[in-house]
Amino acid sequence: MKKFRIGIIGLGMGKSHIEGFQSHPAGEVVAITDLDKEKLATVAAKYNIPATYTDAAEMLAAEKLDIVSVVTPNKFHKDLTLAALKAGCHVLCEKPMAMNAAEAEEMLATAKKCGKRLMINFSYRFRPQSYAMKKLVEAGELGNVYFARTVWQRRRGMPGFGGWFGTKALAGGGPLIDLGVHRLDLALWLMDYPEPEWVIGSTYNPIATAIAAKKGLTYDVEDFATAMIKFKNGATLELEASWAGNIKENELMETRLLGDKGGLHQYNLNGTYEFEVEFYRETAGCQYDSKLHPPVPECYNAQYSLLEAIINDQPTPASGEQGLTVMRLLDTIYKSAATGKPIQM
Numbered sequence: 001m002k003k004f005r006i007g008i009i010g011l012g013m014g015k016s017h018i019e020g021f022q023s024h025p026a027g028e029v030v031a032i033t034d035l036d037k038e039k040l041a042t043v044a045a046k047y048n049i050p051a052t053y054t055d056a057a058e059m060l061a062a063e064k065l066d067i068v069s070v071v072t073p074n075k076f077h078k079d080l081t082l083a084a085l086k087a088g089c090h091v092l093c094e095k096p097m098a099m100n101a102a103e104a105e106e107m108l109a110t111a112k113k114c115g116k117r118l119m120i121n122f123s124y125r126f127r128p129q130s131y132a133m134k135k136l137v138e139a140g141e142l143g144n145v146y147f148a149r150t151v152w153q154r155r156r157g158m159p160g161f162g163g164w165f166g167t168k169a170l171a172g173g174g175p176l177i178d179l180g181v182h183r184l185d186l187a188l189w190l191m192d193y194p195e196p197e198w199v200i201g202s203t204y205n206p207i208a209t210a211i212a213a214k215k216g217l218t219y220d221v222e223d224f225a226t227a228m229i230k231f232k233n234g235a236t237l238e239l240e241a242s243w244a245g246n247i248k249e250n251e252l253m254e255t256r257l258l259g260d261k262g263g264l265h266q267y268n269l270n271g272t273y274e275f276e277v278e279f280y281r282e283t284a285g286c287q288y289d290s291k292l293h294p295p296v297p298e299c300y301n302a303q304y305s306l307l308e309a310i311i312n313d314q315p316t317p318a319s320g321e322q323g324l325t326v327m328r329l330l331d332t333i334y335k336s337a338a339t340g341k342p343i344q345m
């Protein structure tokens with residue numbers, strides 16, 4: 001079996017990329033890059049990785065890699081992805097794909113020009129429950145899906161408060177671009193990525209900016225964002241994302257799909273990252289609820305899925321094209337929020 005030489009840039013979430021690639025017999029993570037030398041040494045030792053770099057350009061020049069994961073703060077996704085593609089690598093880039101749609105377009109165009117794959121790590125798709133939900137939708141059990149609501153809200157949960165996540169120049173946006181992007185992709189994927197037509201969005205920042213100001217920290221993105229997206233096929237999607245809001249739950253995640261034959265609901269349990277899935281329908285004149293019971297068949301993680309797609313010459317899952325659609329929606333939500341008007345895509 002051909003072994004794939006893989007490099008990882010950025011060692012926060014990058015550690016889970018190492019684990020994902022190492023779970024495939026063809027995945028060999030041979031090099032890692034981070035600005036932080038201590039992290040480099042710890043991660044190299046833990047995962048048995050031979051080469052470490054503090055500069056991605058040096059790694060790309062020295063290592064003849066097949067695949068590179070870009071797992072840095074969002075601001076650096078575009079340039080590092082372009083460099084890796086031009087060095088002849090397929091790229092698995094973290095979400096959000098980029099700071100904005102213009103950057104995402106350049107990344108996708110470069111991938112096409114270089115004849116390389118570009119995948120976005122919409123990791124919530126690559127989970128057993130998500131696959132089970134997708135199969136239910138594909139089996140036609142929901143019928144025509146005309147409405148979805150997808151949510152990730154936190155009561156007070158600003159990641160790395162005062163750091164890059166809350167700094168617009170480094171992150172591009174707040175919870176919309178960080179958490180909302182996951183639940184948005186999940187709903188769009190379940191709905192088979194319908195083409196958006198109209199968007200109305202609102203953003204607010206009544207809480208975190210005030211807390212940051214008291215502590216002398218930077219926070220210049222939204223706390224809360226909401227949007228309604230109308231698709232060309234007539235369906236509507238509601239989206240909510242927040243890092244700070246006056247709600248009961250510390251962490252509230254759910255995605256709901258309403259179809260003319262059935263309804264599907266995934267929700268987290270008691271503020272945890274454990275989820276339950278329920279399916280609702282009318283049969284013989286009565287209303288029934290059913291629950292997805294474990295064990296749910298296992299599925300491939302994102303890194304394993306990319307390797308499988310390359311080896312079997314299959315389409316790239318969570319493709320750069322879908323990443324770009326998401327970035328266009330995020331840009332349009334922010335624009336609608338700024339102008340106070342609905343926007344035709």
Ligand SMILES: NC(=O)c1ccc[n+]([C@@H]2O[C@H](COP(=O)([O-])OP(=O)(O)OC[C@H]3O[C@@H](n4cnc5c(N)ncnc54)[C@H](O)[C@@H]3O)[C@@H](O)[C@H]2O)c1
Nearest residue numbers: 010011012013033034035036071072073074094095096123
């Ligand atoms: N898919 C998911 O579930 C998920 C979860 C968390 C984060 N993320 C995404 O992963 C990315 C990284 O987030 P994180 O939580 O790991 O952040 P982090 O701040 O914990 O880690 C980022 C790492 O990148 C390094 N870095 C920064 N600039 C670099 C550069 N130019 N070259 C090499 N290394 C560089 C930093 O030193 C740091 O170690 C973000 O895009 C984030 O949205 C995705």
